[in-house]
Structure formats: C-alpha cells, structure tokens
Amino acid sequence: MLALWDQSPRSYEGRVPPGSLVVIGPVQGVQRLDATQRANWKAVIRTIRLQGGKVLGYIAMGHGGVTQDQQASFAAVPLEIAAYRDVLDGVDGFFFDQAGPDPMIAGKPDACETANTRWQGVRAHLSALNVGGTVVWNAGAPGPNHCFLRSARAGEHVVSFDGPADDGRGQSFDAQARAVADTLQVNTWTLVHSATPAQMQDALKRARTHYVYVTDGARAFAWGGPVWNYPPGYWGTDSDPRSERGCLRRVQAGAACN
Secondary structure, three states: OEOOOOOOHHHHOOOOOOOOEEEEOOOOOHHHOOHHHHHHHHHHHHHHHHOOOEEEEEEEOOOOOOOHHHHHHHHOHHHHHHHHHHOOOOOOEEEEEOOOOOHHHOOOOOHHHHHHHHHHHHHHHHHHOOOOOEEEEEOOOOOHHHHHHHHOOOOOEEEEEEEEOOOOOOOOOHHHHHHHHHHHOOEEEEEEEOOOHHHHHHHHHHOOOOEEEEOOOOOOOOOOHHHHOOOOOOOOOOOOOOOHHHHHHHHHOOOOOO
C-alpha cells in the first residue's frame, strides 16, 4: 500500500504496483475542494487506477471524541464519505484514521468498547449512503488481547502498528496479531516512518502483517504532518533489490534484499 503522497497526478505515474492500496486525503477535506482541485484529484484517481491500484479516501474519526475537535471530526465522517462519492465520483474504499481511542488511553479496559461502538456507527453511515469497498481502521495497535482486531468484521483491515522505526513496540506482536487476524479473516497493516534504508529492509523482513509500508519521512509536527505526505526516497522499482518495492518482492519470494 501507499500513503498520502501529494495532489499531483505525475507523482503517481509509473509508481503504483498493481494491487496496491493508495490512500488519498486532500488536506482541506473533500467538501471544500474547488473546481480546479476536484479535476486534479479525479486525475490522481484515474492515474492510480490505470496502473491497477485501488484508491482509499482518508477520513479522520477523532479518536474517542473526548475534545470538541475530536467530536467535530467524528460528526463530519458521513459528510466526508458522501463527498468522496459525490465530489470525486467515488473511491474504492476508505482509510479511517484515528479509529482507536487517544493513544494515551488506548490500553484502558474500555478502549475497545468505545472503538467498537464508533466503528459500528461508521458502518451504518456507509450502508445508509450506499457506499462500499475496502474498509481500513487505523487503530495504531492491535489493542489489549487484540481487541481492535476483534472489533473488525471479516474482510476489513486494521492497522496494527503505526509509528517510527525506532519504536520499541516494533514488530514484536506482528506474528501473533497475524495469527489472530487470519482466524478472524481480517487483514492487518504495518505503517513505519522515519526509517533509514537499513531499517526499511529490516521492517519488510520482519513484518508479519498482510500489508506493509515504510517511509523515510520524519515527524515534523506533533500531529504527524508531512510524515506520510511524500514518496520515500527509496521507493524505487520492483527490479531494484535495494528499494522498498524490490526488497518487498524479494522478501515475499523468500530471497534477501541485498
């Protein structure tokens, strides 16, 4: 999968492997796009699809809705879902960010109960708006006793790791989370940022999730900012074993990256 790169169709040309899931997310929100921006984002979607990729619309859920801003984010979810359908003529699914509680309380016993309730609410909006496709919940972790994975439905996706390459949580739970996810028929993701080329290769070798994306983007703002907004310098091609794409292909085939 790819992350939120930028709004230029050219940045995606020749860079989307078939079967990729590509997350797009206009910074100002889809509802606020003017005519020029709408045309541009539609061109981005066409470019991705022509290469065999699927487009997921980014929507922030506001964690547990504790603050007014978080509550406003969750209240806007159905409006953003409808906007991707009506303004951009539809996408192939959605990446719901901030789908778990605030990271500071993610380990509390009621954390998954809150997430489960909110996920059910989003599913109801998707059904009411007659919008389908791939659904990804970025909980940032599998949750206590893998409860975020257990909150997902068969066929849905859950981000079970989202953090920097030097995060101590790393890949330690990936194998176990993968086993639980496979039993539930849920897909898992690993998202790693601030990774050197060596850390990128290590992450690809060690990850046991269904989808992996690694970038050298560094955290510039407290809320993440540009971390996911640019292609990694080592994105490369499937034929270059040192690049992310090439390394991943070799790992999948049981070979070494270098």
